[in-house]
Amino acid sequence: MELYNKLNTILEKIKRDKPLVHHITNYVTVNDCANIVLALGGSPVMAEDKKEVEEMVSIASALVLNIGTLNERTIEAFILAGKRANELGIPVILDPVGVGATALRNRTVERILKEIKLSVLRGNMSEIKKIYGIDASTRGVDSIDNTLEGGQKIAVELAKRLDCIVAITGAVDIISDGSRVFSISNGHPILSSITGTGCMSSSLIGLCCGTGEGSLYGAVAGIMIMGLAGEKAQERLKEYEGLGSFKVYLMDAISSFSIDDIKKRGKANELQ
Amino acid sequence: MELYNKLNTILEKIKRDKPLVHHITNYVTVNDCANIVLALGGSPVMAEDKKEVEEMVSIASALVLNIGTLNERTIEAFILAGKRANELGIPVILDPVGVGATALRNRTVERILKEIKLSVLRGNMSEIKKIYGIDASTRGVDSIDNTLEGGQKIAVELAKRLDCIVAITGAVDIISDGSRVFSISNGHPILSSITGTGCMSSSLIGLCCGTGEGSLYGAVAGIMIMGLAGEKAQERLKEYEGLGSFKVYLMDAISSFSIDDIKKRGKANELQ
Amino acid sequence: MELYNKLNTILEKIKRDKPLVHHITNYVTVNDCANIVLALGGSPVMAEDKKEVEEMVSIASALVLNIGTLNERTIEAFILAGKRANELGIPVILDPVGVGATALRNRTVERILKEIKLSVLRGNMSEIKKIYGIDASTRGVDSIDNTLEGGQKIAVELAKRLDCIVAITGAVDIISDGSRVFSISNGHPILSSITGTGCMSSSLIGLCCGTGEGSLYGAVAGIMIMGLAGEKAQERLKEYEGLGSFKVYLMDAISSFSIDDIKKRGKANELQ
Numbered sequence: 001m002e003l004y005n006k007l008n009t010i011l012e013k014i015k016r017d018k019p020l021v022h023h024i025t026n027y028v029t030v031n032d033c034a035n036i037v038l039a040l041g042g043s044p045v046m047a048e049d050k051k052e053v054e055e056m057v058s059i060a061s062a063l064v065l066n067i068g069t070l071n072e073r074t075i076e077a078f079i080l081a082g083k084r085a086n087e088l089g090i091p092v093i094l095d096p097v098g099v100g101a102t103a104l105r106n107r108t109v110e111r112i113l114k115e116i117k118l119s120v121l122r123g124n125m126s127e128i129k130k131i132y133g134i135d136a137s138t139r140g141v142d143s144i145d146n147t148l149e150g151g152q153k154i155a156v157e158l159a160k161r162l163d164c165i166v167a168i169t170g171a172v173d174i175i176s177d178g179s180r181v182f183s184i185s186n187g188h189p190i191l192s193s194i195t196g197t198g199c200m201s202s203s204l205i206g207l208c209c210g211t212g213e214g215s216l217y218g219a220v221a222g223i224m225i226m227g228l229a230g231e232k233a234q235e236r237l238k239e240y241e242g243l244g245s246f247k248v249y250l251m252d253a254i255s256s257f258s259i260d261d262i263k264k265r266g267k268a269n270e271l272q
Numbered sequence: 273m274e275l276y277n278k279l280n281t282i283l284e285k286i287k288r289d290k291p292l293v294h295h296i297t298n299y300v301t302v303n304d305c306a307n308i309v310l311a312l313g314g315s316p317v318m319a320e321d322k323k324e325v326e327e328m329v330s331i332a333s334a335l336v337l338n339i340g341t342l343n344e345r346t347i348e349a350f351i352l353a354g355k356r357a358n359e360l361g362i363p364v365i366l367d368p369v370g371v372g373a374t375a376l377r378n379r380t381v382e383r384i385l386k387e388i389k390l391s392v393l394r395g396n397m398s399e400i401k402k403i404y405g406i407d408a409s410t411r412g413v414d415s416i417d418n419t420l421e422g423g424q425k426i427a428v429e430l431a432k433r434l435d436c437i438v439a440i441t442g443a444v445d446i447i448s449d450g451s452r453v454f455s456i457s458n459g460h461p462i463l464s465s466i467t468g469t470g471c472m473s474s475s476l477i478g479l480c481c482g483t484g485e486g487s488l489y490g491a492v493a494g495i496m497i498m499g500l501a502g503e504k505a506q507e508r509l510k511e512y513e514g515l516g517s518f519k520v521y522l523m524d525a526i527s528s529f530s531i532d533d534i535k536k537r538g539k540a541n542e543l544q
Numbered sequence: 545m546e547l548y549n550k551l552n553t554i555l556e557k558i559k560r561d562k563p564l565v566h567h568i569t570n571y572v573t574v575n576d577c578a579n580i581v582l583a584l585g586g587s588p589v590m591a592e593d594k595k596e597v598e599e600m601v602s603i604a605s606a607l608v609l610n611i612g613t614l615n616e617r618t619i620e621a622f623i624l625a626g627k628r629a630n631e632l633g634i635p636v637i638l639d640p641v642g643v644g645a646t647a648l649r650n651r652t653v654e655r656i657l658k659e660i661k662l663s664v665l666r667g668n669m670s671e672i673k674k675i676y677g678i679d680a681s682t683r684g685v686d687s688i689d690n691t692l693e694g695g696q697k698i699a700v701e702l703a704k705r706l707d708c709i710v711a712i713t714g715a716v717d718i719i720s721d722g723s724r725v726f727s728i729s730n731g732h733p734i735l736s737s738i739t740g741t742g743c744m745s746s747s748l749i750g751l752c753c754g755t756g757e758g759s760l761y762g763a764v765a766g767i768m769i770m771g772l773a774g775e776k777a778q779e780r781l782k783e784y785e786g787l788g789s790f791k792v793y794l795m796d797a798i799s800s801f802s803i804d805d806i807k808k809r810g811k812a813n814e815l816q
Contacts, residue, residue: 027299027571028578028590034300034467039515044467045370046300049343052374059373071593071617073343098589101603102596193799195578195588243583244795251516255465299571306572306739311787316739317642318572321615324646331645345615523788527737 003182003268006217007224008259010208014041019061019210021203024048024077026068026097029196033064033203039255040225042207048074053081061210063090064202067108068097075108082116091119091209091218095202099123100130110134113162119215121158122167122202122223125151132158148172152181152271165215169201173223177216184220185267186227188234194247201226224268228261229253275454275540278489279496280531282480286313291333291482293475296320296349298340298369301468305336305475311527312497314479320346325353333482335362336474339380340369347380354388363391363481363490367474371395372402382406390436391487394474394495397423400440404430420444424453424543437487441473445495449488456492457539458499460506466519473498496540500533501525547726547812550761551768552803554752558585563605563754565747568592568621570612570641573740577608577747583799584769586751592618597625605754607634608746611652612641619652626660635663635753635762639746643667644674654678662708663759666746666767669695672712676702692716696725696815709759713745717767721760728764729811730771732778738791745770768812772805773797 013019020043023033030046037044047056050073057063063085065078085092094112099105109131112118121131125146132154151174159166159178167175173184191197205222209215233249285291292315297305302318309316319328322345329335335357337350357364366384371377381403384390393403397418404426423446431438431450439447445456463469477494481487505521557563564587569577574590581588591600594617601607607629609622629636638656643649653675656662665675669690676698695718703710703722711719717728735741749766753759777793 026590028574030300031303031467031575035515035519038465038467045373046298046341047370047374048341049376051344052376055374055376069590069592072595098591101589102591102599104593104596104599193582195575195582240796240800242796242799243579244792244799247579247795248516248520248792251519252512252514255514255516256512302572303575303739307787307791310737310739317645318570318613319642319646320613321648323616324648327646327648520788520792523791524784524786527786527788528784 003220004262006213007221007262010211010213010217010221011259013211013213014207017211018043019207020045020059021062021064021206021210022047022057022060022081023064023066023203024053024074024081025064025066025199028068029199032196033199035251036200036254037203037207039251040204040207040257042210048077050076050080053077054084057081057085057090058088060090062093062206064093064095064206065112066095066097066199066202067105068199070105070108078112079115082112086117091215092116093120093122093202093206093209094118095199096121096123096127096131097198099127106134118162118164119209120165120167120205120219121162122169122205122219124198125168125170128154128158128166128168148174148183156181165219167219167223169198169223173227175216175219175223180216181271182220183269183271184224184227186224186231186265188230190234190246191230194243197226220268224262224266225254225257228265229257231265275492276534278485279493279534282483282485282489282493283531285483285485286479289483290315291479292317292331293334293336293478293482294319294329294332294353295336295338295475296325296346296353297336297338297471300340301471304468305471307523308472308526309475309479311523312476312479312529314482320349322348322352325349326356329353329357329362330360332362334365334478336365336367336478337384338367338369338471338474339377340471342377342380350384351387354384358389363487364388365392365394365474365478365481366390367471368393368395368399368403369470371399378406385434390434391481392437392439392477392491393434394439394441394477394491396470397440397442400426400430400438420446420455428453437491439491439495441470441495447488447491447495452488453543454492455541455543456496456499458496458503458537460502462506462518463502466515469498492540496534496538497526497529500537501529503537547764548806550757551765551806554755554757554761554765555803557755557757558751561755562587563751564589564603565606565608565750565754566591566601566604566625567608567610567747568597568618568625569608569610569743572612573743576740577743579795580744580798581747581751583795584748584751584801586754592621594620594624597621598628601625601629601634602632604634606637606750608637608639608750609656610639610641610743610746611649612743614649614652622656623659626656630661635759636660637664637666637746637750637753638662639743640665640667640671640675641742643671650678657706662706663753664709664711664749664763665706666711666713666749666763668742669712669714672698672702672710692718692727700725709763711749711763711767713742713767719760719763719767724760725815726764727813727815728768728771730768730775730809732774734778734790735774738787741770764812768806768810769798769801772809773801775809
């Protein structure tokens with residue numbers, strides 16, 4: 001009940017305040033990220049030149065850093081904008097896309113974690129495991145299995161270590177602040193067949209955190225909204241339709257999203 | 273009647289000549305800008321490396337500069353391409369996205385206005401007001417209200433000062449060359465709920481100006497086409513549909529656009 | 545029959561292996577390229593920083609280089625990633641978007657052809673003719689007409705000279721390895737009315753080549769799949785629909801694509 005009240009407040013504040021979400025993100029899914037923030041009622045802004053990111057983030061309610069197509073210029077911008085956001089108490093969300101695939105991504109995530117205080121770290125199991133294991137003193141990360149228990153262990157420990165919310169998205173999503181743990185069983189496998197659903201989840205988390213209702217609930221809200229919209233979009237698909245239609249229906253579902261969707265079919269549980 | 277004849281000629285020339293519109297633009301809405309130019313019958317090209325923009329613009333019929341995600345590299349490209357376009361008599365359209373939000377955007381717009389002769393400046397009220405007030409000798413810009421009269425005053429004065437068409441888009445659009453003023457009452461509020469409708473309007477203005485029928489009519493045409501397409505798209509929306517479907521219908525409406533749409537529902541008025 | 549068996553194997557291997565296709569591409573159509581690779585069953589990745597492209601390509605099954613919005617940074621990345629792909633035997637596909645329009649594009653293509661061994665070069669007639677004529681010793685390229693015979697001559701000779709597959713896409717597509725020549729008569733003119741269908745074809749070729757079934761069949765497969773999906777999408781269009789719907793239906797058609805589509809309506813012929 002507490003959770004639903006919180007989520008309701010978040011949705012209402014988005015409509016009322018239209019929080020501005022500053023993105024420094026990849027150019028693959030940037031249009032979808034802008035549109036999903038608008039569709040739920042927020043305001044997106046994308047800016048990445050080092051000469052303006054500190055100023056831009058200072059008028060925003062949240063900052064989303066997404067390393068999907070990182071480069072020298074954007075890495076510099078991540079750090080500048082992130083530090084300024086920290087000074088101003090603006091929540092910072094990190095989407096460590098593809099960390100583990102290259103040394104540049106690993107180094108960049110390490111640097112961000114060292115220099116910037118995150119509010120939310122959101123990734124899939126493989127990305128979060130990689131970050132969990134970046135710290136050399138952590139052994140045996142690969143032996144942790146991809147079960148709910150394994151994910152829960154990693155989320156809790158990493159949340160404690162980084163002092164932020166850790167959200168692992170997958171068939172079952174796990175969100176922890178280091179002491180409390182929520183699992184969400186919404187969503188549909190088809191979501192992974194279009195590009196950007198992870199990025200869009202991070203943008204929604206940014207938007208929800210931008211309401212000032214706290215990062216734990218912001219992360220739960222963003223992830224649950226994405227999952228529920230995915231379910232609704234999938235159910236609208238006719239037999240002869242496919243991924244093009246699914247993406248259209250997904251954006252439709254976000255733009256008509258309401259607390260009733262959560263009440264009727266939200267599957268969040270607090271664990272422990 | 274003169275207006276409708278002009279708009280008809282513009283539409284016919286687009287189909288006949290497929291004007292090439294060179295964009296140096298942001299990566300958020302670039303795909304939509306390319307598709308909307310194609311959908312109306314033109315040819316888009318995007319190129320931003322300083323080593324090729326002068327050559328690219330020289331084969332184009334119009335140049336659209338959009339500062340949405342400006343950076344050092346693209347600022348340089350704006351100037352090089354703009355100057356070359358000026359030399360060749362190719363119309364230059366500026367979309368000053370987010371001017372006023374950061375000093376970098378302000379400086380960049382100032383520099384463009386100083387070094388490049390624009391054909392059309394298109395922005396929303398807040399952006400145009402900011403540019404109107406950049407000149408330090410202008411006082412009291414914030415006291416000008418957001419009414420039709422306020423917009424008309426700014427459009428006319430700024431058009432005179434910059435010697436170009438100024439187009440302010442909003443619930444009612446205002447377009448002036450410094451002496452004549454048109455207002456357009458087409459469009460629908462839903463247009464502001466997807467990203468890129470401003471950028472797309474600027475691309476359409478570029479395409480319409482690329483027909484050689486003059487910048488005043490080019491600006492009126494581009495803005496009216498966008499507004500009418502938005503109306504038609506909105507009317508097609510079923511109750512259970514949302515912003516994903518709207519964007520699809522918007523592109524549908526552009527690709528089937530004809531002078532009949534203007535005849536049946538165009539709401540342009542010459543003021544004064 | 546041999547062709548259909550090969551295409552069937554390619555489709556099956558895509559579903560089974562989900563080949564990773566590394567793109568260094570333009571920001572206009574990058575989202576569509578990622579989604580089309582996913583829709584057919586593959587995995588796209590986009591990465592362009594020079595510090596990571598060699599590492600990224602080493603875990604990929606194919607590399608697609610697309611010069612649509614090339615710049616200094618991406619040109620460097622093309623070369624680094626291409627050389628590494630060559631060392632590792634990973635197929636490299638080049639889409640020379642707009643070659644001929646600027647000296648930068650010409651120089652870049654020349655450099656790529658000199659430093660990197662391509663598996664497939666795919667462009668339209670104008671682009672391929674330009675490359676055919678870049679070699680100064682080639683005279684009279686402009687006198688070769690745009691007929692099937694003209695295209696065949698260029699494809700065969702250029703394929704021999706570059707020792708790679710050359711694919712010319714158009715109303716009739718021509719694909720040659722220098723000795724064998726295939727023509728494909730699938731597709732629909734509407735495909736050229738949305739941006740990115742060329743880029744998406746190249747991405748599909750990359751995906752099909754990534755199955756390890758050879759570049760000739762990979763190129764034939766990618767181009768035929770795009771053409772057939774275009775036909776199916778066009779047939780679904782209702783009278784009041786347009787290019788927005790077409791793009792949705794195109795992605796739908798790719799995501800439900802099967803060997804039956806090729807069996808029922810594939811129009812590939814081996815010439816000579």
